[in-house]
Amino acid sequence: MTGRIVRVSALLALGAIAGALVGGGPAAATALKAPSADPAACAKCHPRAAKEVAPTKHETALQSVQKTAGAGDACLKCHSTDYLLAPEGRKPSVKTARFGVTCTACHFDHQAKEGIDDRRPPLCEDCHSGGQMQLGQAPHHPQNEMMLGTSPPVTGVPKMPSMFGKKDCNGCHMPVIDGKRYHDFSVLMPDKQDYSCGIRGCHEGQGAKYTKLARDWRAQTAKALAEVKALLEAKKAKSQSEAYKVALFNCQFVESDRSQGVHNFPFAMKLLEVAKAKLAAL
Ligand code: HEC
Ligand code: HEC
Ligand code: HEC
Ligand code: HEC
Ligand code: HEC
Known part of the structure; x- marks a missing residue:
């Protein structure tokens, strides 16, 4: 685990240096894309993983909450990736959340320059x-x-x-x-x-x-x-x-x-x- 954290921060640091070299600095950092909760963002390059996850209950986890009468937003921390990724204050509700447990619930989004480490918390055992x-x-x-x-x-x-x-x-x-x-x-x-x-x-x-x-x-x-x-x-x-x-x-x-x-x-x-x-x- 520690090794992975080191790897991510090293990559982030490298990213910052690269940004500074092309004259981007902090402005370039804010221009980075937000991580995507949509598996379609990953499917074009990782078609096999996308095809395998699609029929699982991870992908449909949001529907389970949405069809439970009286379900509250607290349910989404384990059932929705867009909820997990949104900053405090901008979290979607049970009604407005769009995705279940998709790729970026478990992985960093390297397309959004989050690093190419393989896992993001929460881990399996947390949910x-x-x-x-x-x-x-x-x-x-x-x-x-x-x-x-x-x-x-x-x-x-x-x-x-x-x-x-x-x-x-x-x-x-x-x-x-x-x-x-x-x-x-x-x-x-x-x-x-x-x-x-x-x-x-x-x-x-x-x-x-x-x-x-x-x-x-x-x-x-x-x-x-x-x-x-x-x-x-x-x-x-x-x-x-x-x-x-x-x-x-x-x-x-x-x-x-x-x-x-x-x-x-x-x-x-x-x-x-x-x-x-x-x-x-x-
Ligand atoms: C434009 C193509 C492209 C897109 C889009 C893309 N990836 Fe990748 N991804 C790659 C390539 C290339 C590699 C490196 C391939 C390898 O090492 O086998 C990779 C590697 C990975 C790895 C393995 C990293 C490791 O530690 O070995 C993960 C996990 C991953 N991608 C997740 C994602 C997720 C999640 C998304 C969507 C948010 C995504 N990728 C979108 C091209 C892409
Ligand atoms: C519930 C968690 C979870 C979800 C959802 C998930 N993955 Fe993974 N994925 C993992 C784990 C765990 C590994 C193995 C990581 C390791 O080796 O430590 C992995 C490995 C990978 C790898 C590395 C290549 C390989 O074959 O070993 C890629 C690429 C990848 N996932 C892409 C995706 C994409 C794309 C999606 C969405 C369509 C996705 N994953 C959804 C947990 C997940
Ligand atoms: C963000 C929270 C979260 C994480 C992280 C997570 N899971 Fe899940 N998992 C769920 C939820 C929620 C469901 C059930 C959704 C439902 O039934 O609606 C589920 C379902 C499953 C199922 C049943 C799948 C099926 O299609 O029948 C298995 C097996 C599973 N998870 C294993 C794992 C493993 C292994 C990992 C780590 C690699 C993991 N989960 C990570 C939340 C999570
Ligand atoms: C700590 C993480 C977590 C929270 C919070 C959570 N769930 Fe889940 N939920 C899971 C996991 C993991 C599974 C998959 C369980 C399995 O297959 O064993 C699941 C499965 C389900 C299922 C399908 C299986 C079943 O028992 O019928 C429903 C429906 C569900 N959850 C509804 C909810 C609702 C409603 C809330 C909020 C009151 C909620 N969950 C909060 C993790 C969570
Ligand atoms: C020694 C292998 C092994 C380990 C380690 C393991 N599992 Fe399982 N798990 C199984 C088997 C076998 C089943 C029976 C269902 C199947 O064959 O998919 C199962 C079933 C499940 C199910 C129910 C799937 C369903 O179809 O309803 C969930 C959820 C699950 N495991 C999650 C986890 C989580 C989370 C962990 C880690 C805390 C874990 N498992 C560790 C072997 C394992």
Whole structure:
């Protein structure tokens, strides 16, 4: 990370020197284009990435907010790139925002001379975080917490970091296979079946075997989730008890991570085990 910051500031400094040499100075700096949130600005030179991102939920993230009744502008910090890029005081609203999570949510715009470093914050885990999670409120997208193996103390499950703790989200979700970087964010796609887990630095040459393991984890998690949900239904009369609320929270935590256990299988299973025990004792 530090290396990247150094790289950007070095480029910015170079830009300033170049500007000064052509007699531009500060005036030239203010004439720089603002970074664009429109993927069309990148598509002409990066057609493959643009084609892959287009059908994903990142690109349509703005619509999700716009079709949620009562959604406020605070939702846009994770759902709209033009909102992210606009300076304070000039932020678009839910109605006027135009783009979802597009290229420049994650990348600097080198066409706007922002530098050619590859990432801009927020990073995956900043948006994909459950934030301040509390009992009695359904958690949302706690992928970061699932990977870190942390949950609020009330779940009764101690910290259990994922065995993938040192892998970036993009290591799995944007793998480089045969020299091609995928931008579709899916992992276990049928056409990547033999490779998704078998990329360099992971289980090279054994992709099929480990992809099968991931599918087994998903099946086991789905089964445990179904059992907990059946118990939740059966014990509905006790829904005001602390034990019921903990069980419900643990179930929603695992479900809303959406990897069905792959991100941290032992942790997900432990959360569901605790949920089952709490409900059985009610
Ligand atoms: C006029 C053509 C052009 C446009 C428009 C353009 N790029 Fe690029 N981009 C390039 C070229 C050329 C490279 C270097 C190619 C390489 O190294 O493979 C590059 C490299 C990159 C890289 C890789 C940088 C790295 O660290 O290796 C990223 C990320 C990137 N562009 C993002 C964008 C985004 C986001 C946009 C739209 C805001 C955009 N580009 C618009 C031509 C363009
Ligand atoms: C959700 C975040 C995200 C979005 C949206 C996104 N990218 Fe990327 N992109 C990444 C990451 C992460 C990498 C890998 C960077 C690294 O190697 O550290 C990457 C790599 C790249 C590269 C480097 C070349 C390569 O194949 O490795 C280019 C070019 C690029 N992206 C262009 C785009 C363009 C154009 C768009 C929009 C159509 C886009 N990206 C949308 C996260 C994103
Ligand atoms: C600016 C916030 C933001 C960043 C940064 C971000 N995401 Fe997302 N991501 C979202 C939102 C919002 C959605 C869901 C949108 C919806 O459903 O409307 C999403 C959806 C996804 C999905 C489901 C995609 C699909 O089409 O089914 C995956 C997988 C994902 N993100 C992974 C990543 C990874 C990996 C990174 C980092 C390279 C990343 N995200 C960076 C906000 C973000
Ligand atoms: C901290 C970042 C963040 C904020 C703030 C945020 N979201 Fe999201 N949202 C996400 C991510 C990440 C996803 C993708 C989750 C996934 O696929 O697991 C998502 C998915 C969604 C979805 C589609 C999936 C679903 O659960 O139906 C909707 C709708 C949504 N968000 C609405 C909203 C609304 C409305 C707000 C404001 C009240 C909001 N979001 C605020 C990050 C955020
Ligand atoms: C060890 C590989 C791995 C790592 C690391 C990883 N994921 Fe996943 N993730 C998966 C798999 C496998 C799935 C199951 C869905 C699939 O196959 O695409 C998944 C599912 C998801 C989904 C739900 C996608 C959907 O279709 O609804 C989101 C969102 C997500 N991951 C985000 C993240 C984020 C954010 C991080 C980093 C904090 C991360 N993942 C780290 C492998 C990984």
